[in-house]
Amino acid sequence: MTDALLIVGASLEGGDRTDILVADGRITEVGTGLSAAGARRIDADGLVALPGLVDLHTHLREPGYEASETILTGTRAAAAGGFTAVFAMPNTSPVADTAGVVEQELALGEVAGYATVQPIGAVTVGQKGERLAELGAMAESRAQVRVFSDDGFCVFDPLIMRRALEYVKAFDGVIAQHAQDPRLTEGAQMNEGIVSAELGLAGWPAVAEESIIARDVLLAEHVGSRLHVCHLSTAGSVDIIRWAKKRGINVTAEVTPHHLLLTDDLVRGYDARYKVNPPLRREEDVLAVREGLADGTIDIVATDHAPHPAENKSCEWAAAANGMVGLESALRVVHLAMVETGLLGWDDVARVMSRTPARIGRLDGHGTPITAGEPAELVLYDPSAGGAFTTDDLRGRSVNSPYLGRELPGSVRWTIHQGAATVADGVLREVGA
Template identity: 55%
Template sequence: MRSGLLLEGVRPLGGPRQRILIKEGRIAEVGEHVGDRAAVRVDCTDLVALPALVDLHTHLRQPGGEHAETVASGTRAAAAGGYGAVVAMANTDPVADSVAVVEEVAHAAAGAACAVLPAGAVTRGLGGEALADIRGMAASRAAVRVFSDDGRCVHHSALMRDALRQIAAVGGVLAQHAEDPLLTVGAQVNDGRIADLTRLPGWPAAAEESIIARDCVLAAHEGARLHVCHVSTAGAVEVLRWAKARGIAVTAEVTPHHLLLTDDLALTGDPLYKVNPPLRAPEDVAALRRALAEGIIDAVATDHAPHAAADKTPPWCGARPGMLGLETALAVVAETLVETEAMGWADVADRMAVRPAHIAGAGRRFGRPLQRGEPASLVLIQRLPWQVRPADSLSLSRNVPYSGRSFTHRPVLTMLDGRITHDHHGLLNGAGPT
């Protein structure tokens, strides 16, 4: 649409009402009195505008797991959640440990509903024995900058040191799944009270905290960047606080489900609530919320993990861990932190767009200010109670942990470089790219 769009009454970062004029994929003007007679006017009164969100931790399952999710379905779900970009984890089949596979993922994402940034595996086949082709993936057309064996910890200390060294040399970041496998053999639920009540093997907090501490020390020695995936314990927060106070280049993410749900849900026996790391105690949830508000935890990342019904319906110990998260992440953050006034919308933009974009090496395109000359990649959010219904999900899977739960905010329109990728209410009535 060459004439452009004029979004009227919108509230950038939750501030005063403004008008945003969008032309040719970019923000042309922002202000109280902006006007353009040729532009299509859209009533966005009191909708909050944020930069399009960036997810550091998405499982798109392609290649190899297309029965649970594809790049097409996963990016549609991401756009519905307000995302402009997602980092696609490497635990596909085959594993994204080579130039060929990461370029296959990038090719599959051409024209998708959001940008896809392929992550590369740290070790070959996620085996934890030999490093993957880190230099090759970084130099490929996929331009990989995030490397992770997510789902598996890079446990061998010397291998971890070498990985940090190589990834630092290509300007990337190592995203670690912090879990000492020797402490979690057979683990199923949070250690302590819940493990005692369910009589299932417990997952100790020390398994997470000890790896984070080790890796922070290694990263400091190597001058490398470390990113900690899905932090889940109060103790892990204190390790991160210690490391950041010493100037160690470590960042961390927390999932929406670890901000909202507690380990008591394991008592239901419903495998929907089985996740890795497990849901933790209320005091851990409170510590994670405080850490996100403080900025000790840098980002919210969904760990969107779609599974077909056959993988989530067996009894607890036989079910696969993981939950959907892309379409509900912003609603959870709004509920737990904005509604409680622990964070404002500018903070949400920082933790869900700005910092994630920089961590992923995509800060030149995403997480940009909503101002003149910047890409028109944004999400509009409405305050209107709604209820989660798994059948409404755009994912191919239905393992949503919030079925029947009501939230007060939801994304209603997402734009990527001026292209409408999601329009929940039909605000633009089929208007094309600007």
């Protein structure tokens, strides 16, 4: 068993201490007092064992925008944050709207080796919202795409949205909507409210998000299809999703770590690290999305990891790009916002950051229970560690993190992907090309 790992004394999803034996890419035994000749021993006393995290919303930028990120550097960042699988958004160049592009992304992820890369296909050609992309061809490709999104652009035409919802039913796909009415957000710079009024910045009203969600859950009900709402950010959006689920509509929703913690008050300093789409909202919205995640109205946490080169952020607020990097910090932020506040336990964290995103994306081999026979996709997390988040914690190509200098709890000690450690004792291994 020279390739085996024996994890000793881990707290299984925050519960009982157990040993976990990994060999040949799978979990072979789970129990106490395990031993294995030749296995590498990992002392996991005090560490929480979780299924490898799965991010349903990652921007890897390749092909086309490698100055911001590549599939290699993005999955390296994912491994540092405890993620063993990421879903790659289609806003690349060329746009991921054909079988050829999504298969290229899949192959690059396989070569990198840090995490599984599952491409997301565009809903419309070029993300222009005019005609459907090759949804069926992407679904039947080697990438087996099941999630489709024009992320960054709302599928605004209701007829196009209806047709997309109808089309993906044939292969159990899901449309992931970027809920933003473009006519209500033209020129918007931040959340519409007291702070925007004081700063004199054009406001981004909550209703621009909520009106699209309301329309789309009704369309999903009408055609009997699956809808996923990306980066939900307002109290009103939580209410609409809660209503839709009570009605029996097949809708899921995600919230980002930054919308669980940060508020629009941070914009007062005009630091473009805090410029994001959808914008940071009010404290009332933060509390509402936390409650929605805790009670199951919101299904998952997704990072919306959005890397940018320094020049796109080190400029005046109006010219700065939207987006934040988030893969390396996501678990630590959820720890702070949800676990330390008593809103979620570690078993809940496994549900919202691993099991449920894998299920929504129909991704086999991830989000599985930590039991014998399952794929060895794991993260070992130290909840007692912590400290200031710095650029030393970042493993991607960009550094536009909103948490730099902020104290965050916890530390990812080990990430195990396909039975091999991509992070060992907190140090990244060079596993890719």
